Amino acid sequence: MIRFQNVTKRFGTFTAIDNLSLDIFEREFFALLGPSGCGKTTMMRMLGGFESPTEGRIELSGKDIVGVPPNKRAVNMMFQSYALFPHLSVWDNIAFGLRRDGRPKADVEARVAEMLKLTRLEKFARRKPHQISGGQRQRVALARSLAKAPKLLLLDEPLGALDKKLRQDTQFELMDIQEKTGTTFVIVTHDQEEAMTVASRVAVMDEGKLIQVATPDRIYESPENVYVADFIGDVNIIEGRATPEAGGEDDTYRIDWAEGETPLQATSATRFDPGQTCYLAIRPEKVTISAERPEGALNAVQGKVLDIAYLGNISTYHVELTSGTVIKAQTANTRRISRRSFTWEDPVWLSWTVTGGVLLAG
Amino acid sequence: MNRLSWFNTVSLTLGFAFLYIPMLILVIYSFNASKLVTVWAGFSTRWYGELLHNEAFLDAAWVTLKVAVFSSSIATVLGTMAAYVLVRGNRFLGRTLFSGMIYAPLVMPEVITGLSLLLLFIGIGLDRGVLTIVLAHTTFSMCYVSVVVSSRLVTFDRSLEEAALDLGCSPAQAFRLVTLPIIAPAVISGWLLAFTLSLDDLVIASFTAGPSSTTLPIKIFSAVRLGVSPEINALSTVMIAIVAVGVIAASLVSKRSLVRQQKDEQEAARAQ
Numbered sequence: 250m251i252r253f254q255n256v257t258k259r260f261g262t263f264t265a266i267d268n269l270s271l272d273i274f275e276r277e278f279f280a281l282l283g284p285s286g287c288g289k290t291t292m293m294r295m296l297g298g299f300e301s302p303t304e305g306r307i308e309l310s311g312k313d314i315v316g317v318p319p320n321k322r323a324v325n326m327m328f329q330s331y332a333l334f335p336h337l338s339v340w341d342n343i344a345f346g347l348r349r350d351g352r353p354k355a356d357v358e359a360r361v362a363e364m365l366k367l368t369r370l371e372k373f374a375r376r377k378p379h380q381i382s383g384g385q386r387q388r389v390a391l392a393r394s395l396a397k398a399p400k401l402l403l404l405d406e407p408l409g410a411l412d413k414k415l416r417q418d419t420q421f422e423l424m425d426i427q428e429k430t431g432t433t434f435v436i437v438t439h440d441q442e443e444a445m446t447v448a449s450r451v452a453v454m455d456e457g458k459l460i461q462v463a464t465p466d467r468i469y470e471s472p473e474n475v476y477v478a479d480f481i482g483d484v485n486i487i488e489g490r491a492t493p494e495a496g497g498e499d500d501t502y503r504i505d506w507a508e509g510e511t512p513l514q515a516t517s518a519t520r521f522d523p524g525q526t527c528y529l530a531i532r533p534e535k536v537t538i539s540a541e542r543p544e545g546a547l548n549a550v551q552g553k554v555l556d557i558a559y560l561g562n563i564s565t566y567h568v569e570l571t572s573g574t575v576i577k578a579q580t581a582n583t584r585r586i587s588r589r590s591f592t593w594e595d596p597v598w599l600s601w602t603v604t605g606g607v608l609l610a611g
Numbered sequence: 612m613n614r615l616s617w618f619n620t621v622s623l624t625l626g627f628a629f630l631y632i633p634m635l636i637l638v639i640y641s642f643n644a645s646k647l648v649t650v651w652a653g654f655s656t657r658w659y660g661e662l663l664h665n666e667a668f669l670d671a672a673w674v675t676l677k678v679a680v681f682s683s684s685i686a687t688v689l690g691t692m693a694a695y696v697l698v699r700g701n702r703f704l705g706r707t708l709f710s711g712m713i714y715a716p717l718v719m720p721e722v723i724t725g726l727s728l729l730l731l732f733i734g735i736g737l738d739r740g741v742l743t744i745v746l747a748h749t750t751f752s753m754c755y756v757s758v759v760v761s762s763r764l765v766t767f768d769r770s771l772e773e774a775a776l777d778l779g780c781s782p783a784q785a786f787r788l789v790t791l792p793i794i795a796p797a798v799i800s801g802w803l804l805a806f807t808l809s810l811d812d813l814v815i816a817s818f819t820a821g822p823s824s825t826t827l828p829i830k831i832f833s834a835v836r837l838g839v840s841p842e843i844n845a846l847s848t849v850m851i852a853i854v855a856v857g858v859i860a861a862s863l864v865s866k867r868s869l870v871r872q873q874k875d876e877q878e879a880a881r882a883q
């Protein structure tokens with residue numbers, strides 16, 4: 250539905266978007282994720298029609314939309330700052346776009362009522378934006394951008410202002426709305442958890458480039474490079490040299506990673522040359538912590554507990570290995586805290602399976 | 612509240628005495644029963660009554676009012692448009708020059724403005740009358756309006772206009788439906804300012820007024836040359852009252868909008 254073709258956007262000499270190509274499909278919930286200043290808002294503004302690309306073309310439903318002014322696009326945007334009209338009531342804010350289409354009055358009223366119901370704002374319809382709370386305002390902004398039933402809805406950090414609980418509620422609400430209306434959503438966020446929750450596909454960006462575009466589980470489980478692995482969630486990165494395992498299957502590699510330590514083993518779909526530098530990325534929850542060396546574990550290292558971060562449902566153990574490397578391991582707290590098995594300075598073993606980590610080239 | 616020190620009290624008193632004693636005397640003497648301006652002969656509103664029967668003054672007052680209403684309205688439209696383009700418009704060649712130039716008439720001596728307008732009107736063969744005064748007043752009060760309006764526009768959140776465009780407004784509709792209602796207080800106080808400026812202008816008006824169209828300040832000025840009469844005092848008091856109301860209204864409007872704007876901004880900040 251949306252196609253970015255070799256799009257470059259420069260502000261003066263600064264390149265905000267660098268030769269980027271991307272397809273977003275109909276009825277998708279697409280998330281743009283990346284650090285501050287990587288060009289997410291710029292992408293949105295180009296879709297909304299507030300910026301035009303310096304080079305390349307942007308297609309919407311097969312038509313080139315570069316040069317089409319914002320009011321002629323079947324796209325609505327929910328602004329990072331909400332941009333509610335302060336002189337209009339909630340009701341009039343939501344009706345604003347509908348009235349511009351010159352719809353009959355009854356139509357407008359029905360549609361606004363529907364939107365108010367959807368966002369549970371019926372009680373506040375007559376209030377002005379400054380008379381309602383931040384979360385309510387955010388819902389007004391959402392209702393206003395949804396009211397015209399656009400083909401494409403752009404949400405620029407829509408939930409940044411909300412506390413965690415309201416944020417989660419709204420995330421589910423958004424997904425619900427998306428399912429009900431069938432609108433294509435593009436959401437910008439720098440909260441990776443949010444992107445994982447709501448999106449059907451996630452694009453990780455850095456410095457105006459796409460690093461990886463994939464479904465949330467693929468982004469998490471098989472990141473393509475260290476940047477993505479590190480950006481999404483918690484991860485242990487172990488640098489080493491890969492050597493194809495002689496005896497084993499041909500996608501198993503031996504990783505020499507520190508003097509005097511037993512080499513690690515990992516499988517990888519991508520090929521590594523003997524002696525090539527590689528990075529083994531292992532999620533903390535895939536590392537098992539135990540007092541004794543586990544029987545038959547192929548990857549097991551010894552260390553002592555440096556720190557314990559208790560997060561309620563889970564605990565993260567920071568374990569310092571003899572080589573000085575710190576590895577994080579996570580366990581679910583299925584027992585009460587008083588019966589927890591490890592404490593500071595305890596010698597422990599960490600282990601993980603051959604397929605537990607992902608081997609990355611860089 | 613801090614109490615004022617002895618020194619501050621004195622400076623404040625002196626300063627305000629300096630400013631307002633002349634006006635106060637004028638107001639007091641306008642209620643003098645005697646025909647002699649300098650001799651107090653008891654309280655009376657007689658001169659206000661006479662004022663109502665003085666055709667010449669009433670005519671002048673009517674001219675002044677017409678000029679003030681028309682010139683301030685035209686100046687408000689032009690000044691707002693100028694401010695909008697200078698603050699909002701895309702960068703165009705010489706924009707800085709234009710923004711500077713719009714303020715120049717503020718510091719230009721009135722005599723020069725008046726003289727150049729006079730030359731222009733003579734040059735294009737326009738008979739001097741109400742129309743020429745309106746044009747002249749529009750020229751100089753327009754800059755005041757544009758200063759007031761552009762200072763409001765600078766703090767105006769651009770994304771509101773973008774949201775309006777996004778929801779299907781043409782740029783003109785976005786201005787009419789979103790920008791204008793929000794900056795309305797600044798536009799109104801600009802109008803009030805232009806109105807009061809036009810009311811009390813003497814110099815430019817005397818350059819551009821014709822024999823059949825004298826404004827009140829001109830009338831007063833020429834009457835005073837023949838001697839101050841209590842009637843003039845009464846007339847001046849009325850004018851002081853009108854100007855005072857105008858200025859106070861303008862400052863109230865902008866103060867209120869400032870307070871509201873600050874409140875909105877606080878709300879917005881809280882929402883972040």
Ligand SMILES: Nc1ncnc2c1ncn2[C@@H]1O[C@H](COP(=O)(O)OP(=O)(O)OP(=O)(O)O)[C@@H](O)[C@H]1O
Nearest residue numbers: 260263265283284285286287288289290291292439
């Ligand atoms: N109008 C502009 N003129 C010059 N540079 C700009 C302009 N707009 C954005 N930039 C630059 O382009 C880069 C990308 O900006 P953008 O707003 O897209 O970032 P972002 O990914 O949305 O960041 P954030 O997460 O902080 O919102 C930034 O480095 C920014 O400084």
Ligand SMILES: [Mg+2]
Nearest residue numbers: 289290291329
């Ligand atoms: Mg942004």
